[in-house]
Amino acid sequence: MISFMVNGKRQQVNVAPDTPLLWVIREEIGLTGTKFGCGMSLCGACTVHVDGRAVRSCVTPVSAVAGKSVTTIEGIPEEHPVKQAWIAEDVPQCGWCQPGQIMAATALLAENPAPDDAAIDDAMSGVLCRCGTYQRIRKAIHRAVGMKGKGGTP
Template sequence: MQLQLNGKSVSLDIETDMPLLWAIRDEAGLTGTKFGCGVAMCGACTVLLDGEPVRSCSLPASAAVGRKITTIEGLRGTSALQKAWIAKQVPQCGYCQSGMLMAATALLARKPKPTDADIDAAITNLCRCGTYPRIKVAIHEAAQLGKARA
């Protein structure tokens, strides 16, 4: 199966119904995307598929063929969002952070200046540590940083 993963074509010898999460982690070796619940509820496994956030634990890898998959590794640590995330000390345990960043990346691509309500609607990922207030502040700061560059 051919997948477009972080801008590269990757050939994987996998079953078509293998969840995308396991194709990414176990077969492609990109372990930044995390397994949380396995039923698409927590969002730890969020990746972008053609720019939209999807829960990769419940999506068959075959559904991603011919589409652009972006994982946390695809952001490469340079985005305004990641810089704001660090500056605002968002992570506590850090387990949910890759999925949170992917959901927030998609939000900012759709709405460069989101409101609190936009953030609440878009970020449905579960953070067991409860860093939601810092997440919101970091998203707003990233929006300001992005606006300053435009």
């Protein structure tokens, strides 16, 4: 049994230790917001937070998160400034990469509360958007920065 927290709730799973965290989250725990993209840590669709850091769940063995805290897209509150900014800027098109984009953006803002364009581009470069909404993503991150302290949660 491997035990860890997911979105604040203790989870215990009985899977092989090398099972990718992505499949444990989706198939064992039933949280399907985290998406499978490439399976090789290249696209970022599977991004989650482990102890607050953005990681690719498709290549992270579940044994690596034993005793740790995992946050998925479902664990980011709807009133979070990033989610609110995503809506306000009409970021998603197809939506497939958006959970990974939001997870990368929230991790960025937790580490750097006022990133410039270069910092945003660097942090977000690992999450691919086939629809090409990169400028809206950047604009939404800037909007989320402005929302912090104005009723938005950090």
